[in-house]
Amino acid sequence: MANSQMPVGSDIEIRIERQSLHDAILSRLRDMIIEGHLPPGARLNEGHLGAQLGVSRTPLREAIKFLASEGLVELVPSRGALVKQFGAKEVRDMLQVISTLEQFAGRLACEVATAQGIAEIRALHDEMLACYRRGDRLDYYKLNQEIHTAIVALADNGALSEVHARLQTRLKRIRFIGHEGPEKWANAVAEHEEMILALEARDANRLAAILAEHLKRAWDRVRDGLGG
Amino acid sequence: MANSQMPVGSDIEIRIERQSLHDAILSRLRDMIIEGHLPPGARLNEGHLGAQLGVSRTPLREAIKFLASEGLVELVPSRGALVKQFGAKEVRDMLQVISTLEQFAGRLACEVATAQGIAEIRALHDEMLACYRRGDRLDYYKLNQEIHTAIVALADNGALSEVHARLQTRLKRIRFIGHEGPEKWANAVAEHEEMILALEARDANRLAAILAEHLKRAWDRVRDGLGG
DNA sequence: GTTCTGAAGGCTGTATACAGAATACTTGAT
DNA sequence: ATCAAGTATTCTGTATACAGCCTTCAGAAC
Numbered sequence: 001m002a003n004s005q006m007p008v009g010s011d012i013e014i015r016i017e018r019q020s021l022h023d024a025i026l027s028r029l030r031d032m033i034i035e036g037h038l039p040p041g042a043r044l045n046e047g048h049l050g051a052q053l054g055v056s057r058t059p060l061r062e063a064i065k066f067l068a069s070e071g072l073v074e075l076v077p078s079r080g081a082l083v084k085q086f087g088a089k090e091v092r093d094m095l096q097v098i099s100t101l102e103q104f105a106g107r108l109a110c111e112v113a114t115a116q117g118i119a120e121i122r123a124l125h126d127e128m129l130a131c132y133r134r135g136d137r138l139d140y141y142k143l144n145q146e147i148h149t150a151i152v153a154l155a156d157n158g159a160l161s162e163v164h165a166r167l168q169t170r171l172k173r174i175r176f177i178g179h180e181g182p183e184k185w186a187n188a189v190a191e192h193e194e195m196i197l198a199l200e201a202r203d204a205n206r207l208a209a210i211l212a213e214h215l216k217r218a219w220d221r222v223r224d225g226l227g228g
Numbered sequence: 229m230a231n232s233q234m235p236v237g238s239d240i241e242i243r244i245e246r247q248s249l250h251d252a253i254l255s256r257l258r259d260m261i262i263e264g265h266l267p268p269g270a271r272l273n274e275g276h277l278g279a280q281l282g283v284s285r286t287p288l289r290e291a292i293k294f295l296a297s298e299g300l301v302e303l304v305p306s307r308g309a310l311v312k313q314f315g316a317k318e319v320r321d322m323l324q325v326i327s328t329l330e331q332f333a334g335r336l337a338c339e340v341a342t343a344q345g346i347a348e349i350r351a352l353h354d355e356m357l358a359c360y361r362r363g364d365r366l367d368y369y370k371l372n373q374e375i376h377t378a379i380v381a382l383a384d385n386g387a388l389s390e391v392h393a394r395l396q397t398r399l400k401r402i403r404f405i406g407h408e409g410p411e412k413w414a415n416a417v418a419e420h421e422e423m424i425l426a427l428e429a430r431d432a433n434r435l436a437a438i439l440a441e442h443l444k445r446a447w448d449r450v451r452d453g454l455g456g
Numbered sequence: 457g458t459t460c461t462g463a464a465g466g467c468t469g470t471a472t473a474c475a476g477a478a479t480a481c482t483t484g485a486t
Numbered sequence: 487a488t489c490a491a492g493t494a495t496t497c498t499g500t501a502t503a504c505a506g507c508c509t510t511c512a513g514a515a516c
């Protein structure tokens with residue numbers, strides 16, 4: 001029991017070097033949750049996780065507390081932390097709030113965005129289109145999220161970006177699962193195209209309407225995936 | 229089946245005492261920050277704070293990490309935690325987001341709220357009026373916040389409530405300072421009255437408009453206080 | 457007088473140790 | 487065979503210990 005000093009195969013210690021250990025553990029845990037390596041409802045065993053990551057329990061526990069405040073993890077007294085699981089209603093709730101936030105962000109963005117900022121989003125969009133054409137779902141999703149995040153960032157409202165990012169993080173795991181068929185995927189891409197056009201025209205009402213519709217369809221897709 | 233498991237003594241005392249240390253420290257720190265006992269920009273000395281609260285550094289640090297994720301505290305590598313300070317823009321940003329969220333909540337509430345839920349808000353409002361009449365600013369503010377929180381709760385959207393609460397917590401410290409004159413106070417009370425009426429009539433558009441106006445005036449009051 | 461350097465002290469970051477609770481397991485009884 | 491009770495083990499919660507970094511202050515050089 002006493003000679004388990006050396007942790008085995010911890011790929012984290014190489015990457016840490018610069019980033020504070022706290023942040024490194026945080027990213028790692030987030031990834032593990034999002035990618036489903038730590039499934040919803042799973043218990044986070046501190047000893048086990050610590051050994052796996054090559055860190056002691058102290059900084060690990062601090063990272064877990066951080067994630068708990070972030071809403072990715074649930075703290076149960078005397079029983080540690082569980083990966084939070086979301087039901088259909090909770091997912092719908094989150095998407096509704098995200099939709100509200102993005103509509104607001106879109107309106108603000110049409111007012112205050114710089115031409116360069118809009119151009120950068122167009123660039124992301126083009127990149128995403130390339131992923132779509134070559135059927136690269138993973139990078140497509142990543143860029144999709146980046147675009148939504150970037151639109152929110154254009155609004156130049158720190159609180160808005162932060163709150164949006166928090167909700168989006170929680171949904172990453174869900175959307176990760178959602179695989180829609182080719183025709184729905186094409187629709188989503190078309191919506192994105194309209195979105196960019198509205199932004200470039202700085203048409204706030206149209207952009208807000210498209211964003212609302214886009215998020216509504218996202219919910220439909222997720223709901224189908226959750227069977228309800 | 230298990231009477232012998234329940235502690236027989238005063239379970240209230242035990243429960244309060246048994247509130248996990250984590251939560252206890254958390255509440256304590258939040259209060260200290262909100263009430264200005266830990267002023268913005270102040271450094272949180274772990275040894276000192278731990279001694280003051282009568283706990284060791286370990287759970288204290290965990291609570292600090294939690295607050296960091298909550299946005300009340302800022303983590304500086306190798307230098308510990310500072311109480312986050314907000315400039316005028318950041319406050320405006322937060323109020324804009326809160327306004328957006330409350331408008332959405334108001335619309336939802338008009339749809340899904342139960343008559344009982346609305347009645348409870350009316351009760352809170354009456355109580356707040358009593359505070360206003362007797363010039364009890366502290367309890368007035370508390371009930372004011374409670375009413376806004378309750379309206380959001382009526383919308384029955386967990387993510388919405390949570391995000392709203394998070395932003396509201398950060399502003400507590402700011403609003404705590406804001407002391408407006410008698411006429412502005414009277415206006416705020418009048419707005420609240422209209423708000424309740426719109427809710428009781430389930431007039432979503434009117435409620436949203438009033439909430440938007442109410443939050444806009446809140447910003448005006450705060451801005452005056454910050455000299456911007 | 458000013459500035460650079462170095463040592464000392466304090467504080468944070470991480471690890472380890474210990475105590476209490478929860479869970480799992482074993483054993484005995486019905 | 488099933489259930490219950492008691493024990494053993496595992497795991498969390500908290501405290502303490504130690505190492506490294508940051509800050510500060512004193513002293514020397516310019």
